[in-house]
Amino acid sequence: MREVGKKLRRLGFAAVFMLAASATQARSQGSPACGLPAALGDGWTIDSPDSAGLDSVRLCAISARLKEIEANVHAVVIVRHGKLVFEQYFAGYDEPWGQGGGQHDFDATTKHDMRSASKSVISLLVGIAIDRKLIKSADEPVVKFFPDYSAQKSPGWDNITLRHLLTMSSGIQWDENRGWKDPKNDEPHLGNEADPIRYVLSKPVAAPPDTVWTYNGGGTDLLGNIIERVSGKSLEAFARDTLFAPLGISDWEWMKYANEKIAPAVGLRLRPRDAAKIGQLVLNKGDWNSKQIVSAKWIAQSVTPRFQAIGYFSGLFFYGQQWWMGRSIAQEKEVKWIAAMGSGGQRIFIVPDRDLVVMTTSGLYFRPYQGDAALDMMANYILPSVRDNNTR
Template identity: 45%
Template sequence: MAVLLAQGTACEHSTATTPPTPAPFRDLEQRTRSTELPNVHSVLVLQHGKPLAEWYVAGVDEERGRPLGTVNFDASTLHDTRSVSKSVVSLLFGIAISEQAVKSLDTPVLDYFPEYTDLRTPDRMKIRVRDMLTMTSGLTWNEDLPYTDPRNSETAMDMAPDRYRYVLEQPIATPAGQTFTYSGGDVAVAAAILARATKTPMDVYAQQKLWAPLGITQHVWLKDGKGVPYAASGLRLTPRDMLKIGQMMLEQGRWNGQQVVPAAWVADSIAPHAQAGSDPKCGTRYGYFWWLSPGCVVTPPAPYYAAQGNGGQRIWVIPSRDLVVVMTAGNYNQWEIQGKVTNAVLSGVLAAVPE
């Protein structure tokens, strides 16, 4: 199926040859071009490895908080993926484990930071690598404030002279491995572990192990002042390349006959390791930097897993329909609007695709 995507389907053509939107999707497309579903920038749909629909909408955008004004999006335009970056970090982690650069997910995190001798307290030594990947480190963290607020934990981390010390010295709020707390800090520490274990900068490792095998040539990973990629939110990709990631996940880590990410890691990444939502029946769960949903919020209901980012960036994978859906949008920090728009887009796609 990946071969179809790689060898000249609509998802690889120039925008000049992108086919007209098929009739079942036209209503949804029109809604994304109106104020009903505002500031959607792209929607791409792939089922059974074949493209069903793809459209782009001009809109206001930004690059990790830096305004870009109105952008005329097309298939070649890079877009912030924001926290989709986290899910890519997970894929890189799985590759590093398969190469035995990372020996065990049960290794104490501080074993990778021997310079922080003062932090090696009994409670902190209980924080394992897997607790970072599931955002259950137990360290105090608050990203509920606007990212423009210096009290936001991720913003404060980015401003700290040593971001990893900043994360690892936070007060312990709950025992490690027990409670989900959304944390870009956990991601930053996991990415540092990846770089230290592989002895390779994360963006270089991504180029070698992920982008090259997937044929992804157009990408940017934004970096801090020290030249370190922002692991939690710095990746920019085209929507078509986001679609490749989703299709590879759907095919258990394979792309064009090559096992890019170990199948066992893909399965473990999308297994529920933490309860992220309060509703035990319909609440979201969390794998290794991937979101898992029973699908209660969409119509018709359909379980899915997803990489998702601020603004409305999504890679949805719906195994029961053999379906991958990508969306990009510019509704940054508008959480209520994001929820409305993303649920409506996925519901609209599910209503339009064949069973």
Template identity: 40%
Template sequence: MVATRGGQTLLEHYRPGEDFAWGGSLGLVEFGPETLHDIRSVTKSVTALLYGIALGEGLVPPPTEPLLPRFPQYPDLATDPLRARLTVEHALTMSLGLEWREDLPYNSPANAEIAMELAPDRYRYVLQRPILEPPGARWTYCGGATALLGRLIADGTGQSLPQYGQTVLFAPLGIGSFEWIAGADGVASAASGLRLSPHDLARIGELVLADGVLNGQRIVPADWIHTMLQPRLQTSWGGQYGYQWYIESIKGRRLVAGMGNGGQRLYVLPDLDLTVAITAGNYDGPDQWRTPLTVLEQVILPAVA
């Protein structure tokens, strides 16, 4: 756990525990400031930042653009008039209207993200899912939506996600060590593959707090930060969702967050100029959300608010 304000570390805490990389045990690890940790689906929020950078460079389509023309390898899907309604924004907001279940354990091939990773073509797997409702009608948690964004970034930049991320985001932030886990097809997972240290994860939160500028350097366009964090759809538990980021309220203060399985959290509280990065190992636990929220509410906020 690392909490920072104004670039200064207010609190940090590490403890030993069993670590995992995408479900594979790494054994007991003595965690410290430089230790990498799965951030799981907080990766989605980082991918959204990379999309905004690429958009500012004119390398990826704007949110309003139709999605399927960017996947010309699937002409059969493009002829479906219902699928033709899909836009980039529907991927950004996880509102594709396609059948997708990730409420199952991530060690089960019945989980749609795992099935996507096992599929011979991950993008076809996502785009040919059965249509359940009009796009944009409802938020449904969907790692496949983020996978599509990752492909648009790779196609537009001519680089893999790790390569592009290193050039335009990690190196400018001074993040020298990271890993981006890839599937069997060699494609880095845009939805859940990043491994970062908590300090470096907090740096990403500081960048969001500063509207895309850090140490005087513009890294992410400010208008993208504002657009990305605009509430657009309600989540299944009542919070709001923007472009791959959650927008909620805690103790009357605005909270934007990246969240990942096992208790991974990147909390950003603009009113307090506060960033909190938490990595944990409670993977697939039904109450995994409770510990990071308790830490924020009962430990950190009383100390700084």
């Protein structure tokens, strides 16, 4: 995958224009329009890129680019001005949850692992629980929700709040940067321990809360369990009733670990065009079809940069409440975005200044440069394709 990163940097803008020219020639020869979204009756209004102020010729060059750099991208979905305007799917290697690795075909009806993009959905669910007064606020202490573990919690846990878990600033000793089979990698313990909640709460507090950012799926798993405890429902039922059903998302799964415990931090499977609805919900500040699903206040808190997230994924990003923030440079202009990110190249990009949502899936699990293809598409194809002034 290092070669992929090198290719991306080597090709540059010259390749973009060459591929765009190829797309123009194909169109002049009568080829059908690429990326035309399917009408599935799933709540999306369908439009064309050109009608939505995007350059369709430039977007049509994406598939050739991905083939050239062997990016193993499975889906590219684009939403502009609240309408689904572009989607393309590609066969490739994947490692679906519990199925092992192999070649797979993908289309508009195929669910895909979201991996750690699941964390951003958990953030929305916590916000909904607060909106419904099931939780007083994100500043509630975590241990309040786990009285049955009072004897197991490590010293210092009394000072950790839900917001610390959301921003990954709890300060607990946690390491997910090791090899998967390394016993010091904490993440596999979430799926292997008979009681993963006990495992997380027993971790020592290595730094005062709100001082150090450390990527931590264990905190997200605690948040998922808290949702179950305050709602009296399974995480799946709460997600279905409060988020997915209102968004018109009916074909989804939330997978379990080998220990049969739900996997809040990494287990969500969605169709890419349904995942794009999550992005549109955030872009609309919690509103979907004039219904406020999660408060605008919670969205604003969630996407406010709070920490510099260094050394996780490729790039230099900021972190909010289970949401990433970053920027792309497109045509010498800085464009800020918000994102849900998952291992393997799962990305939901939200670009408020361009009224744009971009969702990508791919199969590059546990490999370096796994997000380069998505960022390349954003910087060299999708953002430069915007050609109207009708932005937010």
